[in-house]
Amino acid sequence: MKRRTTLHTLVGIAVLGLTTLAACKKESADPMPDPTAPVAGKAGFLIGKVTDPQGRPLPRATVYIDNTVLVGRGAEVTSGSDGSYKMALVAGAGQWVAKGFILKSYNDRVYKILLDPENPDSFSEDEKPVRNFQWKLTGHIPDLSLDLYYGGTAELLRDPNAEGLNDDENIEFTFKPVGPLIDGSAGKTLTLKAKRRYDSFLRDIPIGRYEISAVYKPTGEKLLVADGWGDLEYKTSVVLDFLGTEASYRANSMGIGYTNRR
Known part of the structure; x- marks a missing residue:
């Protein structure tokens, strides 16, 4: 009887091990999240990513908002190590425009460089706005009424x-x-x-x-x-x-x- 119990125990352990191994294999086969996938918006927040000229995540970039009626600089946030940022918006404050810049040290000088918006359109807090930015070395700044460039x-x-x-x-x-x-x-x-x-x-x-x-x-x-x-x-x-x-x-x-x- 003792030998039979031991045998049943060994069989149970083997079956459990195979089940666990199969589960691990199934889990490892699931695709990893794509870091380049579009960012999903969220009501009440401004969300986005900032990238460098090569398309890599750009940390420590400043993103801020301007109100289209009460003109003046609003809240600001700094992008994280993965280039992403998230900013809470004030409800019922109308339309906003997102802007951004970086401060870059180069040859013992500091340069303030505007970031290029993927979408320069205004937005409200309930639109689940997503605004991505990129640091560009050259190119015309979106406001075509001004002769201004990133270079x-x-x-x-x-x-x-x-x-x-x-x-x-x-x-x-x-x-x-x-x-x-x-x-x-x-x-x-x-x-x-x-x-x-x-x-x-x-x-x-x-x-x-x-x-x-x-x-x-x-x-x-x-x-x-x-x-x-x-x-x-x-x-x-x-x-x-x-x-x-x-x-x-x-x-x-x-x-x-x-x-x-x-």
Whole structure:
């Protein structure tokens, strides 16, 4: 009798083990959650994700809301390590617009960079709003009434003593990256010209450190360039950074002086 009980016990343990193993196999076969799956909205909250230029989760980004009637900055939150954020909305306050930015340290400067909204439309608290954002190196900011871009701006400053050179559109500037761009990616050499005469700006340049040179295209003459907001020491090339948050109205900009006077 004792031997029979022991045998039944062993058989029971074996069956339980096989059942458990089958259950484990079935559980492990279930698909893992997709981190790129769309975020589901929730009434009373603003929910979304923030990604970097490569589409990876971007932590420590700031997302805030503006009311479309009572204009002024409302509540704000910071994205987590997975790039996600969640913000409670005030009931009955009308329509809101979500905006975002990051503060990025680069080459001993701090830059404030606006984030690109996947959906710039306004929303109310009962619409289960989802608003995702991405940090973009270049591109036009959604408000088409403004000539604003995610990239940096270079202001072209002609030497008053230069001979001619009034046709900005015929001067070609070469921007050669010195080290990685602000997002850590490798930049590429750019050749840029003003779009039209008297438009002394080069817009939407990926923020980075550049070695800059210039040539007057009609004659092929190499021009001298300088830090237009600095020492104005003209050379065949100059290494420049964009200004950061230390410059209130010139942030994300640089000045390039140029001349043919030697």
